[in-house]
Amino acid sequence: MVIRVNPDASFDSLLVLGELGKSDQLLSLGEMQIFIYLACILGLYDGRPVADWGYSFVATPDSSPFSIELLEASVILVDSGLATSTGEFMTISTRGGEELARWKRLARFSTRIPYLEGATGAAVAMPLTVVKEGVELEPQLRNARSLKGSRHLLDEAGISQIYRHFQVLENSLGRDIPDYMIPAVVWLSFLLEQAELDGSVNGGVR
Numbered sequence: 001m002v003i004r005v006n007p008d009a010s011f012d013s014l015l016v017l018g019e020l021g022k023s024d025q026l027l028s029l030g031e032m033q034i035f036i037y038l039a040c041i042l043g044l045y046d047g048r049p050v051a052d053w054g055y056s057f058v059a060t061p062d063s064s065p066f067s068i069e070l071l072e073a074s075v076i077l078v079d080s081g082l083a084t085s086t087g088e089f090m091t092i093s094t095r096g097g098e099e100l101a102r103w104k105r106l107a108r109f110s111t112r113i114p115y116l117e118g119a120t121g122a123a124v125a126m127p128l129t130v131v132k133e134g135v136e137l138e139p140q141l142r143n144a145r146s147l148k149g150s151r152h153l154l155d156e157a158g159i160s161q162i163y164r165h166f167q168v169l170e171n172s173l174g175r176d177i178p179d180y181m182i183p184a185v186v187w188l189s190f191l192l193e194q195a196e197l198d199g200s201v202n203g204g205v206r
Contacts, residue, residue, distance in 0.1 A: 008054030009069035010076060011109045012036045012116060017083055017092040018100045019120035026089040029074050030064055031128065033057075034135045037065035038188075039112070039119035040154070041138070042180045045166050045187075046115070050154045057153040059144035063136045065153060118180025125185045134188030137195050138162070165190065 016035050020027055027035075040053045055069035074090060077083035082096035092100070103109055122131050135141070140158040144151050154162075169183050169190075177183065 004069075004072055005076060006055055006069040006073060007108070008112070009067065009073040011103050012039065012112065013070055013073045013077060014082060014092060014096055014100045014103065015113070015116050016120055017077075017090060018097055019117060020123060021092045021097075025123070025128065026086070026091055028088045029071065029090065030066075031132065032074070032090065033065055033067060033070050034132050035119045035123070036067075036070060036116070037153075038122065038131070038135050038184060039115040041162060042115040042118050042184055043112075044154075044159060044162055045169070045180070045183050046175075048111075048115075050159060059141050059151050059153050061144065061150060063141045063145035065135070065141065114180050118182075118184050121179065121181030122184040122188060125181065126188070130192070131188060134191050137191040 013032060013036070016032050016039075017027060020035070037057055040050065040057070043053060044050060055067055057065045057067045060066050074083070074085075077096065078085045078090070082093055082099055083090050084093050104113060126134075136145070139161040140151065140153050140155075165187060166183070169186055173183055173186065
């Protein structure tokens, strides 16, 4: 397989590993992709076109978001020594932390950082398993589970559904917010509460 370097995917992966590594959290590739997908969605809350994210996602049959660019980035980060892999889990290396600090100073990545930090910040307010469950209740991911198939995410129909949710959030939170963790946590909590009400979450929030 030819590995293609996507700078945005490499930066996003390293930042998520770095932010969650502060709490000694080991991440699987699937968990890392969930946080980055949430960050991409937070860009929509801010009115950022999804096409500007730099790569796309598809839904897997088990309703998880997946990006081939993030898979390739994980291989590159490990091979270059910026991250380490233990079985299915990854963590940022010391050298990776130093490189991340340099990358964060680059103008190219500056607009992505608030959304990535907002997404990873959600793991401070709620357990990682709850963040994962909430993201998988995003409308298109939820539909993918019922259809038991793969589909492209954040197409026009999917974005319209998310915008309807975010309009309600904006009416209560406003657009001028100090931290994107706030809409992330409120939106995930809303999805979990709605799913519990209609019986699609077994046992509610864990």
